[in-house]
Amino acid sequence: MTRRELHLNLFVYPGGHHEAAWRHHASDPGQILDIGFYQDLARRAEAAAFDAVFFADGPALADNVRYASRFRLEPFTWLSAIAAATERIGLIATASTTYTEPYNLARLFASLDHLSRGRAGWNIVTTGAPQAARNFGLDAHPVHAERYDRAREFVDVVTRLWDSWEDEALVADQKTGLFADTDRIHAVDHSGPHLTVYGPLNIPRTPQGRPVYVQAGSSEDGRAFAGRYAEAVFTAHQTLGSAQDFYADIKARAATLGRDPSKVLVLPGISPFIGSTEAEARALYDEFNELTQPEYSLQQLHRILGVRLTEEQLDGPVPRELIETGGERGNGSRFQVILDIIDREQPTVRGLLHRLAGARGHRVIAGTPEQVADQLQEWYEHGAADGFNIMPPWLPGGFDLFADHVVPILRERGLFRSSYTGTTLREHYGLARPDSQYASPRA
Amino acid sequence: MTRRELHLNLFVYPGGHHEAAWRHHASDPGQILDIGFYQDLARRAEAAAFDAVFFADGPALADNVRYASRFRLEPFTWLSAIAAATERIGLIATASTTYTEPYNLARLFASLDHLSRGRAGWNIVTTGAPQAARNFGLDAHPVHAERYDRAREFVDVVTRLWDSWEDEALVADQKTGLFADTDRIHAVDHSGPHLTVYGPLNIPRTPQGRPVYVQAGSSEDGRAFAGRYAEAVFTAHQTLGSAQDFYADIKARAATLGRDPSKVLVLPGISPFIGSTEAEARALYDEFNELTQPEYSLQQLHRILGVRLTEEQLDGPVPRELIETGGERGNGSRFQVILDIIDREQPTVRGLLHRLAGARGHRVIAGTPEQVADQLQEWYEHGAADGFNIMPPWLPGGFDLFADHVVPILRERGLFRSSYTGTTLREHYGLARPDSQYASPRA
Numbered sequence: 001m002t003r004r005e006l007h008l009n010l011f012v013y014p015g016g017h018h019e020a021a022w023r024h025h026a027s028d029p030g031q032i033l034d035i036g037f038y039q040d041l042a043r044r045a046e047a048a049a050f051d052a053v054f055f056a057d058g059p060a061l062a063d064n065v066r067y068a069s070r071f072r073l074e075p076f077t078w079l080s081a082i083a084a085a086t087e088r089i090g091l092i093a094t095a096s097t098t099y100t101e102p103y104n105l106a107r108l109f110a111s112l113d114h115l116s117r118g119r120a121g122w123n124i125v126t127t128g129a130p131q132a133a134r135n136f137g138l139d140a141h142p143v144h145a146e147r148y149d150r151a152r153e154f155v156d157v158v159t160r161l162w163d164s165w166e167d168e169a170l171v172a173d174q175k176t177g178l179f180a181d182t183d184r185i186h187a188v189d190h191s192g193p194h195l196t197v198y199g200p201l202n203i204p205r206t207p208q209g210r211p212v213y214v215q216a217g218s219s220e221d222g223r224a225f226a227g228r229y230a231e232a233v234f235t236a237h238q239t240l241g242s243a244q245d246f247y248a249d250i251k252a253r254a255a256t257l258g259r260d261p262s263k264v265l266v267l268p269g270i271s272p273f274i275g276s277t278e279a280e281a282r283a284l285y286d287e288f289n290e291l292t293q294p295e296y297s298l299q300q301l302h303r304i305l306g307v308r309l310t311e312e313q314l315d316g317p318v319p320r321e322l323i324e325t326g327g328e329r330g331n332g333s334r335f336q337v338i339l340d341i342i343d344r345e346q347p348t349v350r351g352l353l354h355r356l357a358g359a360r361g362h363r364v365i366a367g368t369p370e371q372v373a374d375q376l377q378e379w380y381e382h383g384a385a386d387g388f389n390i391m392p393p394w395l396p397g398g399f400d401l402f403a404d405h406v407v408p409i410l411r412e413r414g415l416f417r418s419s420y421t422g423t424t425l426r427e428h429y430g431l432a433r434p435d436s437q438y439a440s441p442r443a
Numbered sequence: 444m445t446r447r448e449l450h451l452n453l454f455v456y457p458g459g460h461h462e463a464a465w466r467h468h469a470s471d472p473g474q475i476l477d478i479g480f481y482q483d484l485a486r487r488a489e490a491a492a493f494d495a496v497f498f499a500d501g502p503a504l505a506d507n508v509r510y511a512s513r514f515r516l517e518p519f520t521w522l523s524a525i526a527a528a529t530e531r532i533g534l535i536a537t538a539s540t541t542y543t544e545p546y547n548l549a550r551l552f553a554s555l556d557h558l559s560r561g562r563a564g565w566n567i568v569t570t571g572a573p574q575a576a577r578n579f580g581l582d583a584h585p586v587h588a589e590r591y592d593r594a595r596e597f598v599d600v601v602t603r604l605w606d607s608w609e610d611e612a613l614v615a616d617q618k619t620g621l622f623a624d625t626d627r628i629h630a631v632d633h634s635g636p637h638l639t640v641y642g643p644l645n646i647p648r649t650p651q652g653r654p655v656y657v658q659a660g661s662s663e664d665g666r667a668f669a670g671r672y673a674e675a676v677f678t679a680h681q682t683l684g685s686a687q688d689f690y691a692d693i694k695a696r697a698a699t700l701g702r703d704p705s706k707v708l709v710l711p712g713i714s715p716f717i718g719s720t721e722a723e724a725r726a727l728y729d730e731f732n733e734l735t736q737p738e739y740s741l742q743q744l745h746r747i748l749g750v751r752l753t754e755e756q757l758d759g760p761v762p763r764e765l766i767e768t769g770g771e772r773g774n775g776s777r778f779q780v781i782l783d784i785i786d787r788e789q790p791t792v793r794g795l796l797h798r799l800a801g802a803r804g805h806r807v808i809a810g811t812p813e814q815v816a817d818q819l820q821e822w823y824e825h826g827a828a829d830g831f832n833i834m835p836p837w838l839p840g841g842f843d844l845f846a847d848h849v850v851p852i853l854r855e856r857g858l859f860r861s862s863y864t865g866t867t868l869r870e871h872y873g874l875a876r877p878d879s880q881y882a883s884p885r886a
Contacts, residue, residue: 081558103578172512179513
């Protein structure tokens with residue numbers, strides 16, 4: 001039996017996750033578009049034996065790019081160049097089921113999986129940003145339920161495309177002249193309410209068969225989707241209790257559908273500020289928060305809560321009632337995370353903005369390496385996490401502190417690998433390689 | 444004044460361009476999905492100071508993959524990994540205006556141009572393959588004229604997306620907190636018959652401003668499109684006269700539209716079989732042709748001519764009348780190339796199939812290095828070409844022979860560079876970097 005070990009991803013965000021990271025003297029904004037910077041970062045994560053690097057994405061420009069590094073690196077191109085500079089670390093790309101064509105998306109992932117020799121993962125998202133719809137010929141974005149409806153159909157279709165070449169279909173026998181056994185290449189022939197795709201894919205089956213399926217929505221639709229499809233789930237929690245509830249819920253949903261719950265990894269986001277003393281770590285955290293720009297932070301809050309607060313309200317209490325009743329919410333599950341913070345900590349508006357500046361509702365830990373390791377271990381050992389999505393406040397230093405000081409402690413405690421045992425992301429995550437659904441039964 | 448020099452691209456095709464290349468003992472079919480193989484090949488082309496590597500593409504599986512390596516490597520991922528293994532060589536990706544969304548495509552190219560530091564080129568195609576339509580929810584592919592209509596609108600829209608960030612928009616001033624000057628980021632706000640895109644792009648302007656625009660259709664619609672948009676044109680010609688006519692036509696079309704004809708490079712495809720004697724080169728050529736499979740070759744002919752010939756007809760004359768009147772043609776301009784071969788050479792059906800096996804209607808030259816160089820020089824100096832798209836019959840040997848034996852002769856004759864003078868594809872091709880159309884007039 002394999003020993004259970006926690007999993008660690010590096011969630012890469014241009015400039016770092018803290019909204020003011022790019023302004024800090026430890027950051028070099030001249031490098032935010034330099035692929036070499038990201039290749040180096042991935043090499044460091046690989047040297048630390050991390051499971052994967054992960055890139056978020058979205059098909060629109062954020063309104064508030066005036067104040068923060070909120071442009072988007074395109075994940076397929078960026079991760080392909082990173083694949084070329086690394087050998088083992090997984091490569092997880094976010095891609096939308098709302099605004100891409102399944103045939104195109106299936107090809108991008110198949111190709112990424114081939115060129116990385118089996119390291120691709122797909123963070124499956126639906127796109128809700130209203131700006132995105134207007135970039136794709138729509139006046140308004142599809143409603144939540146309809147987006148998930150398309151997402152399910154989309155995943156079923158691309159799965160069949162990835163399966164459309166059986167593993168044995170590529171023969172390439174120089175002597176007989178048989179390049180591909182077309183009896184083992186299958187039309188998908190899908191025609192559904194949202195999508196019509198005939199297939200087959202024009203790329204042979206990949207090292208992993210399919211990319212690892214990752215999911216990050218925590219709404220009711222999102223959880224149902226995760227229970228059915230996800231092999232890893234990214235999620236945001238501030239407290240052990242909330243993370244435990246979510247963890248139990250996802251595992252139960254998977255089990256109900258006949259899946260092995262241990263093959264659905266729950267990975268909360270953690271943004272660590274690390275110092276040699278707790279005071280030093282807190283001072284560092286404050287240093288970043290002092291660089292925030294209230295106009296930006298208020299826009300971010302509005303994006304999540306649908307309520308517009310003003311600079312005049314910064315030093316007053318958070319108007320809880322207004323928040324609970326007002327506005328259309330951009331992100332339902334994140335809304336609850338923020339309400340909980342308000343109830344638990346009773347912050348001023350400025351205090352709340354600072355609480356969210358680090359990681360947009362994900363958990364920020366400021367402490368010594370031991371304290372950070374303790375927190376991770378607690379969640380890991382108490383049914384709240386199978387591992388973590390590490391969200392460095394700034395790059396590369398915020399990651400280096402974690403890799404150099406927290407990772408060794410996790411290893412000493414027997415919680416994290418000291419080197420890779422496999423070569424594919426499925427192997428890092430302990431997931432089996434799926435057979436093609438078209439595969440002939442084995443003798 | 445810069446001396447005129449010819450341009451050379453390496454057109455990469457899995458296995459090589461000869462339809463039976465993968466069967467030849469010089470090929471290793473085990474490498475056709477190995478990114479390392481293609482990275483090595485690009486490094487060789489870079490060592491030879493080639494302008495670019497070029498990947499074709501299409502969003503469907505060819506019917507006849509049973510007999511030949513006719514799957515598709517996805518160009519954006521593949522070229523991004525190649526970018527990471529090279530420093531100077533251009534990277535030209537084929538991408539369809541028929542079956543992609545402009546916002547997604549604009550992001551892929553912007554990102555490729557950033558990560559390659561200005562080496563991206565876009566081979567702009569419309570997709571006519573009937574199998575493709577069925578992968579994108581359509582029963583039949585759009586008619587030719589409508590596809591070009593959408594293509595024009597598409598190019599105009601993505602051009603504006605690439606221009607939507609002025610060069611000075613990215614400020615990233617840590618002190619003032621201004622990340623991007625939003626007065627210099629522009630909505631595209633396009634609403635046309637085929638496309639609605641609001642913008643702006645979510646990626647800052649790229650090193651080249653826009654990828655180099657390449658075009659490869661030689662139909663009337665294709666030529667009109669090239670005259671208006673193309674900065675490099677790929678084309679297939681068997682004779683000097685045909686290439687000269689095409690060359691003059693493209694340059695005239697560009698001039699009529701007020702463009703500088705020297706900034707529209709015409710690059711015919713050439714597939715060279717090279718031997719130390721002409722007899723050796725011909726023997727090599729025959730060796731490959733003997734590996735062809737008539738069933739495959741007849742399918743290919745049917746794809747181009749719309750006429751289905753049979754194995755019984757292989758050793759008889761080509762039924763010219765049937766070909767001229769029968770069938771729906773897949774590729775109008777290639778049709779004329781083949782009719783000309785039939786008229787000029789009066790081949791048997793098998794002879795015609797062999798003539799097309801090398802490069803699907805592109806010119807095949809079998810000869811000594813001097814003979815090959817002579818042929819290129821003749822076309823280059825007689826108004827038929829500004830350079831060539833080199834299509835090695837097999838890989839990597841077919842390319843190595845050209846790089847090792849023909850390139851030095853071209854250099855001795857002062858026809859080709861011995862090293863790069865620039866770092867971007869625009870610089871290799873002698874093209875200026877375009878200003879953003881939204882740029883404020885310079886003082």
